[in-house]
Amino acid sequence: MATTKRSTLNTPLIPEDITKDEKSLVRSYLLLTFIHKVFERDCRVIGKSGLFKTPQLYMELVSGATKKTSLMLQEVTRELTAHNLKITTVRQDQRGVEAKYSCRGYAGEMNIPWPGFRNEMMLRMRAYLGLNPELNVLPREETVEQMALSI
Template identity: 75%
Template sequence: MATTKRNNSNSTEEITKDELSLVRSYLLLTFIHKVFERDCRVISKSGLFKTPQLYIELVSGAAKKASLMLQEVNRELTSRHLKINTVRQDQRGVEAQYNCRGYIGELNILWPGFRREMMLRMRAYLGLATDSSMVSREEDVVQLALSI
């Protein structure tokens, strides 16, 4: 679940739901890209795989898709005069502070929802099934270690 905290300035134009969705996508894509990049490094250095190049190619392709989506989100943020000032994470979740046409606010996403959406998107970028019941079962077994 995402929560927003808005600090009103003199701007009469508040941030829209679409713009909040862009902030959310920015956060998710940033984390997803970093996870895929890290996974590629770990696979290549682990020495555990007989054919690491196949797995690196798969994960690297997903990282490129996430990167392209992130570039598009950044273009859209710029066109809407929306700037992400800071991104922080703690034991509760991820927080972004943003400025949109002079309007300052925060978007907070708790870890359970953030992880769930990350897994769905990551599965899509990897070309895997995105059945939500499958993802929720996987969440019980695997916790993503995330850090920027």
């Protein structure tokens, strides 16, 4: 579960607190950013590996998902701007992903632990690839271990 912290900046007017939808935008931005990087990397690896007889088919599949995430990331970025919401810092460590943001005079922080972040990434990635969300070929531990995430 993501946690958020809030602190106010010195402003003459009392701004509205960040809404649930705005927190959702921050979360989506983080997920889409990581997913996009993973898809780009996977596409490069498939093309260069020499292990596939028909790499172009797999690259086409992953490339299509990369394009979807790119479009969604552009839309989320537009929405962030429309809500006057800026993500100032994104960091990751052994515990998870942390983002600092500012919105209408508030400074906030979102922390998402790795297990939840990875699970949501996998669900979204399956959807972007057009795969059934219930089917999972790899055991849970292997799925988590395969994803080296960094932005």
